Amino acid sequence: MGYISGGRCLRYSYPIVKHSFLVKDPKELPSVINQAFHIANTGRPGPVIVDLPKDVTSALIDVDTSGEFTLPGYSIRKEGSLESIKEAASMISSAEKPILMVGHGAVISGATQEIKAIVEKMQIPVINTLLGKGCFPESHDLNLGMPGMHGTAYANMALCDCDLIVSIGARWDDRIAGSPSDFQPQAKKIHIDIDPVEINKTVQVDCSIIGDAKSVLNSLYGFLEKGNTQRWVKQIRRLKREYPLKYKKEGKLRAQHVIEEMSRLTEGNAIVTTDVGQHQMWAAQFFKTEHTRHFLSSGGAGTMGFGFPAAIGAQMANPGKIVVAVVGDGGFQMTLPELSTAVNEKLPIKILLINNNYLGMVRQWQHMFYDNRLSGVDLEGNPDFVKLAGAYGCKGFRVKRSADVRKVLGAALAYNDGPCIIDAEVEKYDNVFPMVPSGASLDKMLLSMPRKKLEKPKGGT
């Protein structure tokens, strides 16, 4: 931080941090650091910057300097108002086709048990956002996976037909509510969130509860009366049967196949991280997440190059766990120098490189919406990733044929002396489906490449 210190660093960061401090008096340091951790970790967590000018970092202070602080402008409503909790309970109890939408807020608050209790008592199907994956097990009969732009067909169809959506720490973002002003008008909406700013920000809701998901759900449970969702649950099961996620296992190697096999081999026990792009959406669809905090992706920030560094963090924090970084050939090259860190630390991360020789997600949009006029998306200059692994002293595997998937992934999982790259050379021109075009409503979902020309999308990749 030294170089851009002395206030400048703060100036650049104002719009993207939760809070920031410029320490001028070294004696303030203990208090400021305590405040920084408190603010970063509580409420809706977020990054806090402490800017330390050089004279402060080299100053000596008395070890007994007080670390106490008060933050009169920072308070968190944890409990949620009883009145709105009761209102929500009666809406849920009387709904015939309710859906719980589990987001990152539910993960952060640790609401897994509370959600499970409500789902089982009330027989309500669950969808999870990209960052909500794993908070409620995806193998559960009532789980519909992820909805939205590249969500499962059955999740989107269920959303189109439901009469109540309960968002638990999910913010109706543009990948789910592409067209927020007319998002599922047939359904009533409840929003539970610790951040009051999220309420009615995009989608207007009928009932809001400001509070911590775990605490709110805990008290909500007591007011719920079992309604009648039998027919709804039957319908959900039918949708799951009739519109499964699918791809071909014959012919050219498919990214979906590699990812699904990795999911199967790791049995829900792996921590999965991703970059941004097609592989990320396929990971969301095919890596079944069973446990909370087992799927790490950059979410709304949409930062390519997130997957591998995130995997390093996950592996450091969980030495005994299998950590799989599902990365794109584009994104991986944004942060691959971290390979030295992983090699030095002997972190047995499995880097599952979905190598399609393209910035695949952008190519898909150019294909679908811009007459396949490709521009700036081919990655012809890619290195040989197995040789690259070797250059870093890292193990490299390659898989090119569908028939070899299980064998190669098995070998990679058995290798634990350090990181390894699995270079999966997959079909170059594959597109992610289902797809709801950006800015469109969920009933405009495409299950495969349409014949007729598509309109230009309203949003971006």
Next chain:
Amino acid sequence: MNETQKRHNISLYVENKPGVTIRIALVFARRGYNIESFVGSPAQDDRYSRINIEATGDSQTLHLMLEQLNRLVDVIHAREYSDEDVIQKELALIKVRCNNESRTEILQITGAFKCRNVDISDTTMTFQVTGKSSKIDAVSKMLDKFGVLEVVRTGKLLIARGKEETSW
């Protein structure tokens, strides 16, 4: 969005620290709100400041913006005041062109508005006006025909009526 481009009076009680103004201004900028006036001064307890902001934008966004202001760690309280809830004052200095013929008329007009004459030269007079912002608007409009050379205004100051404390 345009149908409700209204002026809003927002009053804030904030930590008296560097950077607070930027954080507040960013909330307005992000939501496309135009700040018309911005007045800040230390509160009685000098660890804190009071800020009065007058801004134009749609009322729906305002609610969200107030939540965003209140979410800022350095903001203790932010709220909107309608004109009825508060006493509102502003001070302005108005410099007007004058000559021997117009001087008396100008003094009559400004006298009627209880303006104080704070400077006189051969060709100009400068007046101090205090009162509601609308009064200041009225004075400068009345003086327009003589040639208003400059108007410097403090921006709106607000204080809650009666026992209530502003911004709590």
